[in-house]
Amino acid sequence: MERAEKIGLGVATAGHVLLFGLLSAGFLSTPNPLKLNSPPMDVSLVDEVALKSMAPQVSTQPPPPSVAPDEGPTEDAAPAPEPAPAPEPTRAPPEPTPAPPRAAPREAPAKSREKPAPPKKAAAKTPAKPKPAADKPAAKEKPKPQKSKPAAAPAKSSAKSAKQSDAPAKASGSGKADKPRGSLLGKDFLKGIDTSADAPRKAAPAPAAAMGPAQKSALDAEIRRQLKPHWRPPSGADADRLVTLLEVRLDKSGALVGTPQVIDQQGVTASNRPQAKLHAERAIQAVKLAAPFRNLPPEFYDQWKWLRPLRFDARLNR
Amino acid sequence: MTLNLPAGAITDAATISPLALFLQADIVVKGVMIGLLLASIWTWAMIIGFSVTLRKASRESRKFEADFWKAEDIDRFYEARGKAGFPAAKVMAAGVTEWRRSTAQKVIDREGTRDRLSTVMSSTIAGEVDRLSDRLNMLATIGSVAPFVGLFGTVWGIMRAFTSIAAEQNSSLAVVAPGIAEALFATAIGLFAAIPAVIAYNRFSHGINRLEAALSRFADGFYSTLSRELEAQR
Incomplete structure (x- = not known):
């Protein structure tokens, strides 16, 4: 072993020990970035997702005295x-x-x-x-x-x-x-049996207030009817295959809350890709032009306050 | 770069402390880590030693060559500087020694003398290059093998981490993370040793090639000078 190699060995050992010591002392360590103070969040999966139960509600009031x-x-x-x-x-x-x-x-x-x-x-x-x-x-x-x-x-x-x-x-x-x-x-x-002498019993929430399939389809038809005059889908090769799904929030008066968001777009192929963006823009445009929506039943506000998905296809019939 | 870290940061579980990672590791991974650390130390020792030796050799050879061509009398120059230990001086010493031996005879065999001069000087060059590049293959070996050794340690450590998941029936990140971190540390050390080794190997082999080319040029020049001298001697 030559002198130069001895020097090299010494320097290398010293350098490694120094590096090891620095790393052990946390010199190059990254401070833990995950010190997030996030409060627990309430997650409700039921509210806006499922239709309401059609079963009659049990009254909480005691029955009238005999x-x-x-x-x-x-x-x-x-x-x-x-x-x-x-x-x-x-x-x-x-x-x-x-x-x-x-x-x-x-x-x-x-x-x-x-x-x-x-x-x-x-x-x-x-x-x-x-x-x-x-x-x-x-x-x-x-x-x-x-x-x-x-x-x-x-x-x-x-x-x-x-x-x-x-x-x-x-x-x-x-x-x-x-x-x-x-x-x-x-x-x-x-x-x-309801007697007039009894305290006025509040009628239990009728099951009819929940939305049945028939009312839902009627509501959908009404929304589509109001959207249709404003909906101009783009034309082009395979453009009728495009389907844009929007998420729209409405307030009680039928006006828009925020901007409609594109959730998804289906039927995008290579030939209609240029139209896809236009399709989504026109769909948003149609919602903006059609708003505020009239004649939506206020008692079913829960059902139409959050229209998701609002489906736009070529003929707006589904 | 500041060092004003909080005191708790050192003992924080999320802080990557090499010592902690090493101590947590499996015995196999520990062995891999130690081996790779020694390889890294050896690599750097060779890098430092090599660069010193090679630079000195090439610098002195260049200086010697320049002085040689300026010298008027080869014999006197040889007596003054031909006994040095660096490659160019050795090549010259070999040439001069062979020249003296060959011309000491009564009848000079010119062809034979030329052959011998050429052979002696090229073998001296080869010997010097061999001596210089003696441990260069170690750098090449470390550079190519260390990543695999580190990878072996990592695979072993990850296997162990998964076994611990299976043992605890709990796949949360907190169970897996330390094992994977310590396993990856082996690959980190392997790369830490291999990258300088590969760079140094390429650099030094290039430097030795250049030195060899310079020595060959010098030897060729010296050989033609001696050959001319041989012509002149009648």
């Missing part, structure tokens, strides 16, 4: 209503006048036995009582209690006449009020 009649006297025995409905329709109309004298004396004692205020009771009971009286036949025949209500409200006499049928039963039942009630109807048979 409004079934629980007056003792009227629901006496099971056999009592049985004979009543048959004669009622025929008997009630022909004898309106004899009914009050007959019913009043019978009812008055019955009531007076319960409470010592006969005139007030009679006045208070009479509007209330016809309801169950009418409800019973209604429950058996058809579920519309409204028919008897107007009859009861205007004239006491007509209500009483309607009550004639159960009057005998009441007369016998009023004496033994502690008898077990034999009504065939459950206490809650009116559950779920």
